[in-house]
Amino acid sequence: MARTTDGDGTPVPQRLLAAATRLFAERGYDRTSVQEIVEAAGVTKGALYHYFGSKxxxxxxxxxxxxxxxxxxxxxxxxxxxxxxxxxxxxxxxxxxxxxxxxxxxxxxxxxxxxxxxxxxxxxxxxxxxxxxxxxxxxxxxxxxxxxxxxxxxxxxxxxxxxxxxxxxxxxxxxxxxxxxxxxxxxxxxxxxxxxx
Amino acid sequence: MARTTDGDGTPVPQRLLAAATRLFAERGYDRTSVQEIVEAAGVTKGALYHYFGSKxxxxxxxxxxxxxxxxxxxxxxxxxxxxxxxxxxxxxxxxxxxxxxxxxxxxxxxxxxxxxxxxxxxxxxxxxxxxxxxxxxxxxxxxxxxxxxxxxxxxxxxxxxxxxxxxxxxxxxxxxxxxxxxxxxxxxxxxxxxxxx
Amino acid sequence: MARTTDGDGTPVPQRLLAAATRLFAERGYDRTSVQEIVEAAGVTKGALYHYFGSKxxxxxxxxxxxxxxxxxxxxxxxxxxxxxxxxxxxxxxxxxxxxxxxxxxxxxxxxxxxxxxxxxxxxxxxxxxxxxxxxxxxxxxxxxxxxxxxxxxxxxxxxxxxxxxxxxxxxxxxxxxxxxxxxxxxxxxxxxxxxxx
Amino acid sequence: MARTTDGDGTPVPQRLLAAATRLFAERGYDRTSVQEIVEAAGVTKGALYHYFGSKxxxxxxxxxxxxxxxxxxxxxxxxxxxxxxxxxxxxxxxxxxxxxxxxxxxxxxxxxxxxxxxxxxxxxxxxxxxxxxxxxxxxxxxxxxxxxxxxxxxxxxxxxxxxxxxxxxxxxxxxxxxxxxxxxxxxxxxxxxxxxx
DNA sequence: GATGAATGAGTCTTCATTCAT
DNA sequence: TATGAATGAAGACTCATTCAT
The missing domain is CATH 1.10.357.10 (Tetracycline Repressor, domain 2)
Known part of the structure; x- marks a missing residue:
């Protein structure tokens, strides 16, 4: 299963979704940058766009x-x-x-x-x-x-x-x-x- | 008092406020650019920043x-x-x-x-x-x-x-x-x- | 006329056009970055997009x-x-x-x-x-x-x-x-x- | 010899070459992504890099x-x-x-x-x-x-x-x-x- | 032989704001 | 009062390539 998990073992897509949810709620969709999401999820931008087509x-x-x-x-x-x-x-x-x-x-x-x-x-x-x-x-x-x-x-x-x-x-x-x-x-x-x- | 009004006679600040209100409601605050506001109000950016300190x-x-x-x-x-x-x-x-x-x-x-x-x-x-x-x-x-x-x-x-x-x-x-x-x-x-x- | 010229006195749009022409010919359109163009023209990206809608x-x-x-x-x-x-x-x-x-x-x-x-x-x-x-x-x-x-x-x-x-x-x-x-x-x-x- | 061919029986390298030729001609080299080539050829990226060193x-x-x-x-x-x-x-x-x-x-x-x-x-x-x-x-x-x-x-x-x-x-x-x-x-x-x- | 998840540097573009005139 | 040229930082997204499996 390659490197779908990391650190705490949660799969990357779910880590991204959780981070995005929190940040969107905290500061709004437009004020949340993709960069912030991937940093919060502990992955890179490329990984995000591998799983999701867009923000x-x-x-x-x-x-x-x-x-x-x-x-x-x-x-x-x-x-x-x-x-x-x-x-x-x-x-x-x-x-x-x-x-x-x-x-x-x-x-x-x-x-x-x-x-x-x-x-x-x-x-x-x-x-x-x-x-x-x-x-x-x-x-x-x-x-x-x-x-x-x-x-x-x-x-x-x-x-x-x-x-x-x-x-x-x-x-x-x-x-x-x-x-x-x-x-x-x-x-x-x-x-x-x-x-x- | 120079040209505080224009076209329809409505003072510039109010024209700006009306345009901003409509646009903010239509597409959201972050998605509305200052440029769009001044265009909708029929004035220039300089004018906006003359009357309002910021967006x-x-x-x-x-x-x-x-x-x-x-x-x-x-x-x-x-x-x-x-x-x-x-x-x-x-x-x-x-x-x-x-x-x-x-x-x-x-x-x-x-x-x-x-x-x-x-x-x-x-x-x-x-x-x-x-x-x-x-x-x-x-x-x-x-x-x-x-x-x-x-x-x-x-x-x-x-x-x-x-x-x-x-x-x-x-x-x-x-x-x-x-x-x-x-x-x-x-x-x-x-x-x-x-x-x- | 504000700062439409700079350095050699050539207007900014023409400086951009000249730089773009040279670079496009040299390395092709897709291989020329907007960054390279503005650097060659001695202006900033904002200036380019002030005069031209896009690359x-x-x-x-x-x-x-x-x-x-x-x-x-x-x-x-x-x-x-x-x-x-x-x-x-x-x-x-x-x-x-x-x-x-x-x-x-x-x-x-x-x-x-x-x-x-x-x-x-x-x-x-x-x-x-x-x-x-x-x-x-x-x-x-x-x-x-x-x-x-x-x-x-x-x-x-x-x-x-x-x-x-x-x-x-x-x-x-x-x-x-x-x-x-x-x-x-x-x-x-x-x-x-x-x-x- | 495993699966060097697939579907129509054409060997993978030739399928890749044919797809690349068509796409390069259609939209230009820089505008053709490796992803598009492998999709058009019906193979995966790994396969392409197995046969060709680079794009x-x-x-x-x-x-x-x-x-x-x-x-x-x-x-x-x-x-x-x-x-x-x-x-x-x-x-x-x-x-x-x-x-x-x-x-x-x-x-x-x-x-x-x-x-x-x-x-x-x-x-x-x-x-x-x-x-x-x-x-x-x-x-x-x-x-x-x-x-x-x-x-x-x-x-x-x-x-x-x-x-x-x-x-x-x-x-x-x-x-x-x-x-x-x-x-x-x-x-x-x-x-x-x-x-x- | 072959997969596809992941990288990370690079792309074009947008925009609020400033300032000389 | 008002202009609009210019800034510069930040934004979303792309992509050739690598590598553990």
Missing amino acids: EDLLQEVYSRVLRIQQERLDAYADADEPVERRLRAAAADVVVTTIDNLDDAAIFFRSMHHLSPEKNKRVRAERRRYHERFRALIEEGQRGGVFSTATPADLVVDYHFGSVHHLSTWYRPDGPLTPQQVADHLADLLLRALRP | EDLLQEVYSRVLRIQQERLDAYADADEPVERRLRAAAADVVVTTIDNLDDAAIFFRSMHHLSPEKNKRVRAERRRYHERFRALIEEGQRGGVFSTATPADLVVDYHFGSVHHLSTWYRPDGPLTPQQVADHLADLLLRALRP | EDLLQEVYSRVLRIQQERLDAYADADEPVERRLRAAAADVVVTTIDNLDDAAIFFRSMHHLSPEKNKRVRAERRRYHERFRALIEEGQRGGVFSTATPADLVVDYHFGSVHHLSTWYRPDGPLTPQQVADHLADLLLRALRP | EDLLQEVYSRVLRIQQERLDAYADADEPVERRLRAAAADVVVTTIDNLDDAAIFFRSMHHLSPEKNKRVRAERRRYHERFRALIEEGQRGGVFSTATPADLVVDYHFGSVHHLSTWYRPDGPLTPQQVADHLADLLLRALRP
């Missing part, structure tokens, strides 16, 4: 990974055998916890999407839409079943909730008074309360 | 203007002679309408703040904190008066609402099905419903 | 200048009030002398044209075609008048002659036994002899 | 092959038992046909020679000189015998003709009105007519 590909990889993980988790919660309000609450809380656990990814997500080329942007948007639609379907299910208010269009409710999720990277601090789970419970609670008929 | 100053000006406007409006609504739930609803809805009316500023705000130097960043954060505190005070007033639930800390509620406001620039489209006022009413409604005791 | 623009400028000069000279000879065989001989000899006087340009011309972008390439080809057609018209005039043989299509005769002109940069050495004018007379002579009826 | 060696091989072929053909025509004007005409026409049949090689030849290292360049030049001298000897033989004019030095006549041969790759198109043999006849004819006493 943008690195960003795109971060997105794909996050979206894949979140989608899988959402699907699991949404498919559970429970009343809809419990499933929605669980999903709403889980995305908060997962987001806090990967605050770097979240920060990148909502600040750097416009740095992707139109083509890649389109693909990411499509994946994200799929995610939103799954979430919206849960709300609509509850509305049809009469357990959620129909006062607000489900679409808007989804954006309302995800606005607060995206916003987490702006204000949440690990050393703050609330644990991730507490924050998640509160935010899920606010969502469910707003949906009471 | 960053331009960004900071955009922030200051938005914050000043929002603060003034919030103060007006908060000071009104009305029951607290009406004042909160009005303020919550107003910030949505104002944000939609200035989506460019909003987009810049939540994507480019980390481009400010630490010093300027600190100042902007301070102004924003003042704004948040005023909003939080309204919620706490309602909680103390028993008209709002105390289930969730006021702090978190504020972030919950402003998360959705920031998020507007991501999803709101002027040609969508809802008018700014309708969106505002819905979002304010969700907030108030979530706060029902 | 390719520099190459295109070399082409345009050569073509313009050659076309003007050809037109002058072709329009003269002389018998056609004298006009053709004069034009055929002149292009040889001019080419030898600017061997660098010639070397670039026939080695680097494929380095131009398709769009620029098309423009250069069009200009060159115009030049060829003027030359061909002279030959056809003589053929119609019976002073030149019609054994060979005029098109081919033109390419035959210009082949030898282009080839000059491959073999002609200023310190060789023949002066430019002597070479020119010989080559024109060969052309005219080949065209004898 | 330059590949170029040198193209040269050597062309020169060897042309020299052999010229020798055959020059040694024939025919009057000198017939031998010259045959040789002059043959080099045109052979060049057209291998336009790629010709294009490379007259555009990429300066990409060879001084040492290799010297060797190629020497071989080419030998070729030229053989051709020149034919002309001088005719001049001494009184069948060719002595108005122009034989040297110059050789360059005159080869100029037009080199030029072929610039203008000749397979789908044009003339067949390779027709072009060859015309160009040989022009040469012989120019040499009429």
